[in-house]
Amino acid sequence: MLIKTRVFGEIEIDDTKIVTFENGIIGFPDLKKFTLLYDAEKTGGIKWLQSLDEPAFAMPVMDPLYVKESYNPVVEDELLKPLGEIKPDEILVLVTVTVPKDLKQMSVNLQAPLIINAENKTGCQIIVDNEGGEFPVKFMIHAILQEKKERAGE
Numbered sequence: 001m002l003i004k005t006r007v008f009g010e011i012e013i014d015d016t017k018i019v020t021f022e023n024g025i026i027g028f029p030d031l032k033k034f035t036l037l038y039d040a041e042k043t044g045g046i047k048w049l050q051s052l053d054e055p056a057f058a059m060p061v062m063d064p065l066y067v068k069e070s071y072n073p074v075v076e077d078e079l080l081k082p083l084g085e086i087k088p089d090e091i092l093v094l095v096t097v098t099v100p101k102d103l104k105q106m107s108v109n110l111q112a113p114l115i116i117n118a119e120n121k122t123g124c125q126i127i128v129d130n131e132g133g134e135f136p137v138k139f140m141i142h143a144i145l146q147e148k149k150e151r152a153g154e
Helices: 077-083 142-153
Strands: 002-005 009-012 033-037 047-051 058-062 091-098 114-117 122-125
Touching: 002 047, 047 091, 077 114, 077 122
Parallel strands: none
Antiparallel strands: 002 009, 033 047, 047 058, 058 091, 091 114, 114 122
């Protein structure tokens, strides 16, 4: 399938790379078909959740464990029902990245992760219980990314 993207221009993707979010994602309930894109030459863990319904919509996402190794929210099974049967090694968890003009204010949303069943290519976005305040909507990551970059350069 040939798609137009905001970040990568016109590219070809395999139908097996399409992830369906039956309920859309928060703020965009009508966008249901996505693919995950990334630049293999760039590091830093940021990928793009590219909408196939709206070519201009691409959201930066990343593995939350890249910036918060202890990230492991308790999620009610009911919230994961749209994904079907999930095997632990077939689950992909991503969080959205906010990249403002001042990169020192870059953050991820630990409270509303995207959960993808890699086996059947279904996804959903959930809101995790944040009673203890350990999963903020704006978890600052610039310093963490800088530290990782410096360590990788050594």
